[in-house]
Amino acid sequence: MNFIRLYTLIRRQMDSWLRSPINSIVSPWISAGLFIFIFGFVLGGRIDEIGGVSYLLFVFPGILAMNVLSGSFMQAANGLYFQRFMKTIEELLVSPLSYFELMLGFTVGGIIRALVIGSGILVIGLIFGAVTFANPLLFIYYTIVIAAIFSLVGIIIGLWANSFEQLGALNIFVITPLSFLGGMFNTLEMLPPLMQKIAVFNPFFYFIDGMRYAMTGFANSNLLIGNIVLLTLLFGLSGVVWYLFKIGWRIRE
Amino acid sequence: MNALTIKNFSKEYRGGTKAVDELNLEVKEGDFFGLLGPNGAGKSTTIHSITGIVNPTGGSIEVFGKNVVSEYREARALVGLSPQEFNADIFATPVQILDWMGGYYGMSKKDRKERIEVLLDQFNLRDHKKKMFRMLSGGLKRRVLLARAMMNSPKLLILDEPTAGVDVELRRELWQHLQDLNKEGVTIILTSHYLEEVEKLCKTIAIISDGKVAKQGDKHDFFKEPGGLESAYLEITKK
Structure with a gap:
C-alpha cells in the first residue's frame, strides 16, 4: 500500500464536501439539533426514565448514530456517483491505485465526514446536557465501525446507481426507515410483540444499541451478537467492495 | 523492446x-x-x-x-493519457488537478510541486493556474489535460x-x-x-x-x- 496515493484519494474526497459545507455538514447539525431539542428536550421531559437514564440521554445516541451512518453513506455514494457521472473517475482508473487503496480511500473519506458531523452533534448535545460516556473507547469504536460499514454500502450504491433517483433510493427506502425502526426513540419492549421479533433482525438495532451502551451504559440487546453483526458486515462488505473494484463493476465495463 | x-x-x-x-x-x-x-x-x-x-x-x-x-x-x-473528453473536475484549478494526479502516481509533495512548476510553464498555464477548470477556454482545458498526462513523466x-x-x-x-x-x-x-x-x-x-x-x-x-x-x-x- 502506498500512503501518498491513499492520502491523495482521501484529500480528494474531502475537497469535494468541503466545497459545500452548508449542505454536507451544517445541514445535518441543524437537523440533529432540532431532533435533540424536540424529541429529547421538549418531549423527553415528559417521558419517564428508560433503563435508568433520562429520555434525552436515551435518544441522543440514536440521533448521533443515524447522522454518522447517513453522513458516511452520502459521502461515499455521492462522491463515487458524481465521479462516474462527470467521468473524473477516469483519473483514478488510469492511475496505479490498487483496488485495496480505492476501497480504503473512499471508506476513510466517508468516515472523516461522519466524524466531522458527529463531532458537531456532540457539541450540540453537550449544550443540551445530552452527552455522557460510559465507555469512551467503545464509543470511538462504534462510531468508526458504523461509519465504515455505511461508507462501504455507499460505495456499492455509488457504483450501482445510474441516476440521481437510484442514488437516493436506499436512503429513502432502507436507511431512514430502518434507523427509525431500529430503536432510535424506543426500547425493544415498547414495540408490539411481532415488531419485537422482527427488530432483532434489523442490523440498525445493533448499531444504535451499541452506541447507546457506549454512551449511557444501557443496552437493550446482547452486545456480543451486536458485535458479530457489525464485524461480519464490516469485513463482508470490505470483501465485496474490493471485489467490485477488482472486476471494475460499472466503472471499467 | x-x-x-x-x-x-x-x-x-x-x-x-x-x-x-x-x-x-x-x-x-x-x-x-x-x-x-x-x-x-x-x-x-x-x-x-x-x-x-x-x-x-x-x-x-x-x-x-x-x-x-x-x-x-x-x-x-x-503510461500517461490525454483523453478525448474533458474528464477533469470542473470546480478544481489546474494546480489541484495536477497535484491530485501526481499524488495518485505516488509522487512526493516536493516532486509534485516541482513538476507542476515545470508543466505550468511548458503548457503556458501559469496565468490560469488558479482558475476553475470550467472557467477555462477549450484550448486551455486541452492544455491542462495534456499537462496532467505528463505529470508522472x-x-x-x-x-x-x-x-x-x-x-x-x-x-x-x-x-x-x-x-x-x-x-x-x-x-x-x-x-x-x-x-x-x-x-x-x-x-x-x-x-x-x-x-x-x-x-x-x-x-x-x-x-x-x-x-x-x-x-x-x-x-x-x-x-
Whole structure:
C-alpha cells in the first residue's frame, strides 16, 4: 500500500464536501439539533426514565448514530456517483491505485465526514446536557465501525446507481426507515410483540444499541451478537467492495 | 523492446456490441505512432483498455512487458493519457488537478510541486493556474489535460485527439513539444482525425477499421502509394 496515493484519494474526497459545507455538514447539525431539542428536550421531559437514564440521554445516541451512518453513506455514494457521472473517475482508473487503496480511500473519506458531523452533534448535545460516556473507547469504536460499514454500502450504491433517483433510493427506502425502526426513540419492549421479533433482525438495532451502551451504559440487546453483526458486515462488505473494484463493476465495463 | 504489445485483443461491451475484434498491434520503444480510423472503429476502446479505463474481454495487452491486467500498477505507472473528453473536475484549478494526479502516481509533495512548476510553464498555464477548470477556454482545458498526462513523466504517452478544438497557434506549439518529447525517448501514440497532423508527427501509422488493424506500416510506405495517406485511409474506411 502506498500512503501518498491513499492520502491523495482521501484529500480528494474531502475537497469535494468541503466545497459545500452548508449542505454536507451544517445541514445535518441543524437537523440533529432540532431532533435533540424536540424529541429529547421538549418531549423527553415528559417521558419517564428508560433503563435508568433520562429520555434525552436515551435518544441522543440514536440521533448521533443515524447522522454518522447517513453522513458516511452520502459521502461515499455521492462522491463515487458524481465521479462516474462527470467521468473524473477516469483519473483514478488510469492511475496505479490498487483496488485495496480505492476501497480504503473512499471508506476513510466517508468516515472523516461522519466524524466531522458527529463531532458537531456532540457539541450540540453537550449544550443540551445530552452527552455522557460510559465507555469512551467503545464509543470511538462504534462510531468508526458504523461509519465504515455505511461508507462501504455507499460505495456499492455509488457504483450501482445510474441516476440521481437510484442514488437516493436506499436512503429513502432502507436507511431512514430502518434507523427509525431500529430503536432510535424506543426500547425493544415498547414495540408490539411481532415488531419485537422482527427488530432483532434489523442490523440498525445493533448499531444504535451499541452506541447507546457506549454512551449511557444501557443496552437493550446482547452486545456480543451486536458485535458479530457489525464485524461480519464490516469485513463482508470490505470483501465485496474490493471485489467490485477488482472486476471494475460499472466503472471499467 | 516494445513499448506496447497487443495480442488478439477483443472488447465486447455489455449488450453484445463488439468494439474490437482480435486486434494485434506492436509499438516499438521510441516510436511516434499514429492510430487512425473512423469514429467507432475501436481506437478509443483500444486506448481505454491500454490505460485501464475499460477491461479487455479477450487477448492480452502489455506496456513495456507489463500486463495491463495482472500487473496493472506497474503498467499504469508507465503510461500517461490525454483523453478525448474533458474528464477533469470542473470546480478544481489546474494546480489541484495536477497535484491530485501526481499524488495518485505516488509522487512526493516536493516532486509534485516541482513538476507542476515545470508543466505550468511548458503548457503556458501559469496565468490560469488558479482558475476553475470550467472557467477555462477549450484550448486551455486541452492544455491542462495534456499537462496532467505528463505529470508522472510517462514512458508511453497516449494522446486521444489532443488537438481537437485547439487553435492553430497552440496546435503548432503542441506539435513542437511532442516532437521534443519523442526525441527525449518518450514513446507516443496519437489518434487524430487530422491526417496532416499524423503525417507531420508520426513515424509509424496503423489504420483501424471495424475493430481490426486494416493496415500498418512506416509512414513513408503510405506516401509511396498513389494519393498518399489520405487515399489509403479512405480506401480502407470505405469498405
